[in-house]
Amino acid sequence: xxxxxxxxxxxxxxxxxxxxxxxxxxxxxxxxxxxxxxxxxxxxxxxxxxxxxxxxxxxxxxxxxxxxxxxxxxxxxxxxxxxxxxxxxxxxxxxxxxxxxxxxxxxxxxxxxxxxxxxxxxxxxxxxxxxxxxxxxxxxxxxxxxxxxxxxxxxxxxxxxxxxxxxxxxxxxxxxxxxxxxxxxxxxxxxxxxxxxxxxxxxxxxxxxxxxxxxxxxxxxxxxxxxxxxxxxxxxxxxxxxxxxxxxxxxxxxxxxxxxxxxxxxxxxxxxxxxxxxxxxxxxxxxxxxxxxxxxxxxxxxxxxxxxxxxxxxxxxxxxxxxxxxxxxxxxxxxxxxxxx
Amino acid sequence: xxxxxxxxxxxxxxxxxxxxxxxxxxxxxxxxxxxxxxxxxxxxxxxxxxxxxxxxxxxxxxxxxxxxxxxxxxxxxxxxxxxxxxxxxxxxxxxxxxxxxxxxxxxxxxxxxxxxxxxxxxxxxxxxxxxxxxxxxxxxxxxxxxxxxxxxxxxxxxxxxxxxxxxxxxxxxxxxxxxxxxxxxxxxxxxxxxxxxxxxxxxxxxxxxxxxxxxxxxxxxxxxxxxxxxxxxxxxxxxxxxxxxxxxxxxxxxxxxxxxxxxxxxxxxxxxxx
Numbered sequence: 001x002x003x004x005x006x007x008x009x010x011x012x013x014x015x016x017x018x019x020x021x022x023x024x025x026x027x028x029x030x031x032x033x034x035x036x037x038x039x040x041x042x043x044x045x046x047x048x049x050x051x052x053x054x055x056x057x058x059x060x061x062x063x064x065x066x067x068x069x070x071x072x073x074x075x076x077x078x079x080x081x082x083x084x085x086x087x088x089x090x091x092x093x094x095x096x097x098x099x100x101x102x103x104x105x106x107x108x109x110x111x112x113x114x115x116x117x118x119x120x121x122x123x124x125x126x127x128x129x130x131x132x133x134x135x136x137x138x139x140x141x142x143x144x145x146x147x148x149x150x151x152x153x154x155x156x157x158x159x160x161x162x163x164x165x166x167x168x169x170x171x172x173x174x175x176x177x178x179x180x181x182x183x184x185x186x187x188x189x190x191x192x193x194x195x196x197x198x199x200x201x202x203x204x205x206x207x208x209x210x211x212x213x214x215x216x217x218x219x220x221x222x223x224x225x226x227x228x229x230x231x232x233x234x235x236x237x238x239x240x241x242x243x244x245x246x247x248x249x250x251x252x253x254x255x256x257x258x259x260x261x262x263x264x265x266x267x268x269x270x271x272x273x274x275x276x277x278x279x280x281x282x283x284x285x286x287x288x289x290x291x292x293x294x295x296x297x298x299x300x301x302x303x304x305x306x307x308x309x310x311x312x313x314x315x316x317x318x319x320x321x322x323x324x325x326x327x328x329x330x331x332x333x334x335x336x337x338x339x340x341x
Numbered sequence: 342x343x344x345x346x347x348x349x350x351x352x353x354x355x356x357x358x359x360x361x362x363x364x365x366x367x368x369x370x371x372x373x374x375x376x377x378x379x380x381x382x383x384x385x386x387x388x389x390x391x392x393x394x395x396x397x398x399x400x401x402x403x404x405x406x407x408x409x410x411x412x413x414x415x416x417x418x419x420x421x422x423x424x425x426x427x428x429x430x431x432x433x434x435x436x437x438x439x440x441x442x443x444x445x446x447x448x449x450x451x452x453x454x455x456x457x458x459x460x461x462x463x464x465x466x467x468x469x470x471x472x473x474x475x476x477x478x479x480x481x482x483x484x485x486x487x488x489x490x491x492x493x494x495x496x497x498x499x500x501x502x503x504x505x506x507x508x509x510x511x512x513x514x515x516x517x518x519x520x521x522x523x524x525x526x527x528x529x530x531x532x533x534x535x536x537x538x539x540x541x542x543x544x545x546x547x548x549x550x551x552x553x554x555x556x557x558x559x560x561x562x563x564x565x566x567x568x569x570x571x572x573x574x575x576x577x578x579x580x581x582x583x584x585x586x587x588x589x590x591x592x593x594x595x596x597x598x599x600x601x602x603x604x605x606x607x608x609x610x611x612x613x614x615x
Contacts, residue, residue, distance in 0.1 A: 058456040083458040092449030098381040110373040111459045113366065139384065155453065165456075 016066035041209030087156035097141030146177030241297030367460035374467025425549030431512030442523030504579035
């Protein structure tokens with residue numbers, strides 16, 4: 001994927017964004033930038049603040065503090081100007097089941113003031129592009145989950161927004177539907193659309209995003225390209241089961257040099273994250289053997305998002321180097337307080 | 342159609358459009374949303390049937406079952422009843438506004454609309470005007486049913502038309518009350534459940550079905566001075582004869598007062614609804 005950075009101004013800029021819902025601090029100072037024409041994956045568990053961030057950026061919700069701009073336009077001060085330039089596809093397929101696919105798209109065309117002839121032409125064009133041409137005159141309530149999502153995404157594109165927000169676009173889809181939607185998003189990115197995509201799936205962010213921001217508890221806990229993050233997080237998790245706790249404690253020391261971070265131990269099981277899968281596994285096992293430690297169980301797997309978050313939130317040193325370079329002192333303080341609490 | 346071309350790629354600065362353009366946009370957006378809502382009614386006919394059958398049952402029930410036991414001095418009970426039935430019909434119809442809005446809120450459609458450059462008011466005005474259009478159909482139908490069971494208009498055509506317009510206006514104003522209910526409830530069942538405690542006293546503790554004088558004294562004060570009674574009284578005057586300007590003005594004042602309070606609350610609530 002080549003990215004043309006035509007503008008020096010980032011397409012999306014978020015600085016020190018805060019939002020509170022009663023007692024819940026949804027956003028505790030979020031900062032990131034998305035260069036024009038790139039795809040940012042915002043990754044995090046449920047309740048991390050992903051959707052709140054998207055809602056603020058799409059002018060649906062107002063932030064309590066901080067600033068957010070899209071194409072250089074402040075979302076709080078000139079929401080209408082922002083709305084004309086963005087598309088939003090949310091967690092729910094926001095299509096009207098009582099309208100046909102075509103009527104849904106025409107409605108959005110009229111509401112974005114394309115004018116009737118252009119709204120009609122655009123609806124036909126999008127139905128074709130999203131493989132819904134045959135289903136275009138069926139009521140959307142008869143669509144499958146995957147078809148509804150595609151129609152929803154098409155609706156977000158009716159007015160050709162240069163910036164697109166996709167909030168967990170594939171949550172709840174079957175693998176086929178997911179792969180299908182991924183292709184569509186890749187095409188959009190290839191056409192130069194700036195995309196902000198939230199997801200709970202590491203795999204999805206890896207596949208689609210140029211850059212990734214990891215959010216937890218309303219703060220950015222890590223950022224980088226998928227490759228950088230994976231290198232830092234370890235691409236493989238090795239679990240070794242030993243004779244007893246004592247052996248496991250020794251094994252933990254033996255395998256430590258191979259890991260990207262301190263191994264963790266639960267009883268007689270040692271877990272270590274390594275950067276370079278197969279080769280390191282062999283080396284680690286040889287080292288255990290050389291120290292006379294017998295491996296009773298071995299489990300090698302890809303790190304799950306849980307591993308990522310555990311490693312990032314569980315290890316303070318790691319977390320601190322991840323606090324953004326550009327972070328404002330205020331943000332730093334907040335995350336410090338949060339970490340201490 | 343409006344002619345505001347969106348050229349997001351080239352236009353770096355969008356000036357705020359002048360008021361007439363914004364007004365035209367708001368009207369166009371309202372019509373688009375309204376059309377969508379009406380298509381929804383047409384394509385879920387069970388909703389329309391349900392909301393029509395209920396008042397028809399009330400007509401039959403009060404005309405042939407309870408009516409014999411209710412004595413209204415100086416008039417046929419059916420002539421007394423029909424204005425009350427109209428009031429009940431439009432108020433129950435306004436509940437559809439609450440249900441429709443809460444359904445849309447749950448579907449994520451509102452979230453999408455709020456991220457689009459459409460007039461802020463269009464979502465609510467599109468809903469309430471669609472419900473007004475639906476009320477026109479239902480009230481028309483109720484007239485037919487009324488005539489079939491012996492209802493007669495004892496005045497002239499302008500009074501009759503005025504009575505119908507007053508009813509429809511009242512229904513429209515009540516739609517704004519239930520718009521707020523729908524925005525707060527956020528789930529169709531909750532909206533319906535929350536609507537009923539508002540509807541029931543307004544409709545039944547009123548002059549819609551029985552003369553207020555037949556109620557206990559403590560209830561009469563409320564029953565006389567509430568919107569359903571005011572509108573029913575005015576419509577009775579306009580269809581039975583003997584309408585006073587005061588009755589009609591009181592009814593209009595209620596309508597204006599309701600919409601003046603309810604519409605800003607609904608709009609504010611809509612803006613704040615997540």
